[in-house]
Amino acid sequence: MKRTSFPKQDIRVLLLEGVSRSAVETFQNAGYSQIEFHEKSLPEDELKRRIAEAHLIGIRSRTQLTADVLEQAKRLIAIGCFCIGTNQVDLASAAGHGIPVFNAPYSNTRSVAELVIAEAILLMRRIPEKNAQCHRGGWSKSALGSYEVRDKVLGIVGYGHIGTQVGLLAEALGMRVIYHDVETKLALGNARPSASLNELLERADIVTLHVPETTQTKWMIGAEQIARMRAGSILINASRGTVVDIDALAAALRSGHIAGAAVDVFPVEPKGNDDAFTSPLVGMDNVILTPHVGGSTLEAQDNIGIEVASKLVRYSDNGSTLSAVNFPEASLPEHSQSRRLLHIHRNVPGVLSRINDLFSRENVNIDGQYLQTNPTIGYVVIDVSMPEERAAELKDALATIPGTLRARVLY
Ligand SMILES: NC(=O)C1=CN([C@@H]2O[C@H](COP(=O)(O)OP(=O)(O)OC[C@H]3O[C@@H](n4cnc5c(N)ncnc54)[C@H](O)[C@@H]3O)[C@@H](O)[C@H]2O)C=CC1
Numbered sequence: 015m016k017r018t019s020f021p022k023q024d025i026r027v028l029l030l031e032g033v034s035r036s037a038v039e040t041f042q043n044a045g046y047s048q049i050e051f052h053e054k055s056l057p058e059d060e061l062k063r064r065i066a067e068a069h070l071i072g073i074r075s076r077t078q079l080t081a082d083v084l085e086q087a088k089r090l091i092a093i094g095c096f097c098i099g100t101n102q103v104d105l106a107s108a109a110g111h112g113i114p115v116f117n118a119p120y121s122n123t124r125s126v127a128e129l130v131i132a133e134a135i136l137l138m139r140r141i142p143e144k145n146a147q148c149h150r151g152g153w154s155k156s157a158l159g160s161y162e163v164r165d166k167v168l169g170i171v172g173y174g175h176i177g178t179q180v181g182l183l184a185e186a187l188g189m190r191v192i193y194h195d196v197e198t199k200l201a202l203g204n205a206r207p208s209a210s211l212n213e214l215l216e217r218a219d220i221v222t223l224h225v226p227e228t229t230q231t232k233w234m235i236g237a238e239q240i241a242r243m244r245a246g247s248i249l250i251n252a253s254r255g256t257v258v259d260i261d262a263l264a265a266a267l268r269s270g271h272i273a274g275a276a277v278d279v280f281p282v283e284p285k286g287n288d289d290a291f292t293s294p295l296v297g298m299d300n301v302i303l304t305p306h307v308g309g310s311t312l313e314a315q316d317n318i319g320i321e322v323a324s325k326l327v328r329y330s331d332n333g334s335t336l337s338a339v340n341f342p343e344a345s346l347p348e349h350s351q352s353r354r355l356l357h358i359h360r361n362v363p364g365v366l367s368r369i370n371d372l373f374s375r376e377n378v379n380i381d382g383q384y385l386q387t388n389p390t391i392g393y394v395v396i397d398v399s400m401p402e403e404r405a406a407e408l409k410d411a412l413a414t415i416p417g418t419l420r421a422r423v424l425y
Pocket residue numbers: 098099100119122123126171172173174175176177194195196197224225226227228230231252253254278279306307308309310
């Protein structure tokens with residue numbers, strides 16, 4: 015039996031922002047051959063043109079898949095974010111088009127955590143300034159302002175996957191860890207929750223940010239919060255550029271209230287490696303600036319390439335949505351003798367009964383049926399034994415049910 019109703023060689027995969035070659039290999043090994051690969055993100059007009067032709071798209075943190083862009087994506091069946099953050103995608107709009115979004119929630123966690131710890135040590139020793147001085151031919155051998163991290167207080171804002179890893183590594187170095195999270199979190203090791211963000215800012219020698227970009231975290235660290243930080247403390251931001259008011263940080267660094275900072279993410283980032291970077295922090299010796307490379311290790315990128323491409327392949331081949339971030343999660347078995355129909359709908363009363371009425375009216379025996387819902391979306395997968403043309407007719411009938419977002423014959 016032909017295993018996909020739409021031949022794999024016609025499925026177009028658009029990969030942007032130089033995702034790892036391991037992603038390309040994963041698609042190729044699964045039989046996909048139409049793979050378009052770009053090193054950079056695309057300007058919006060070009061993105062709209064290319065996405066209109068794509069069935070699967072892979073991006074990293076730079077490409078903005080807004081409602082307006084997704085409106086053009088008439089053929090798109092799934093989105094892969096080859097990273098942790100998914101704030102660059104309008105998740106609700108994607109779900110409204112029946113498009114699941116996948117990411118790699120853990121593959122670069124350790125890479126970010128290691129970078130943060132390295133930066134904490136370098137900044138506590140004032141190494142960025144000393145490094146810059148030596149490069150300029152200067153020599154300033156002094157212990158002034160240099161400290162061990164041992165016994166210092168690390169304040170972690172956002173105690174999720176990365177925050178907890180940072181905490182564990184920091185404790186191994188003898189640091190005292192406090193954290194602030196909007197959710198109640200199990201404290202690992204000897205870490206302790208802070209009563210509030212303000213308390214954390216007032217106590218920590220080093221503050222490190224590990225929150226996602228949300229409406230609540232946008233500009234959450236502004237002039238007022240920075241003023242609450244201890245005089246001579248350090249700020250590290252490897253979360254999202256919009257979490258910190260960068261002008262306020264620059265002013266606090268200039269005044270000396272903040273002794274040093276490491277910043278990996280910026281409110282506006284260049285589209286690719288050849289584009290110019292500007293920031294109020296450029297030229298400050300006590301600031302480590304990195305081009306959004308917190309998760310950029312070969313280990314992480316290889317793993318992410320395989321993980322996210324495999325999720326896209328699994329959805330495209332089998333309909334499974336396990337670990338989708340905006341969609342009901344279904345892990346589906348294979349029914350090798352059946353055809354598989356997918357029905358994605360708004361989660362409103364009556365849709366499932368209409369689907370079942372249709373199959374009963376048409377006297378179709380169902381080999382397997384799977385339903386998963388979230389508050390807005392319903393996802394029904396129906397396995398049936400019948401010729402291809404008959405499955406196509408049923409799919410057309412399914413598409414007329416009110417509330418339908420998408421109906422497809424998968425194979
Ligand atoms: N610089 C880089 O290359 C990378 C940056 N990231 C960024 O790091 C972020 C965090 O990643 P993970 O730890 O994996 O995410 P996560 O989802 O495991 O943890 C985020 C934590 O922040 C908490 N949180 C949410 N809103 C908050 C608020 N207003 N105040 C305090 N806590 C809040 C959540 O409850 C959660 O515990 C990602 O969303 C991404 O934006 C992730 C990977 C690489």
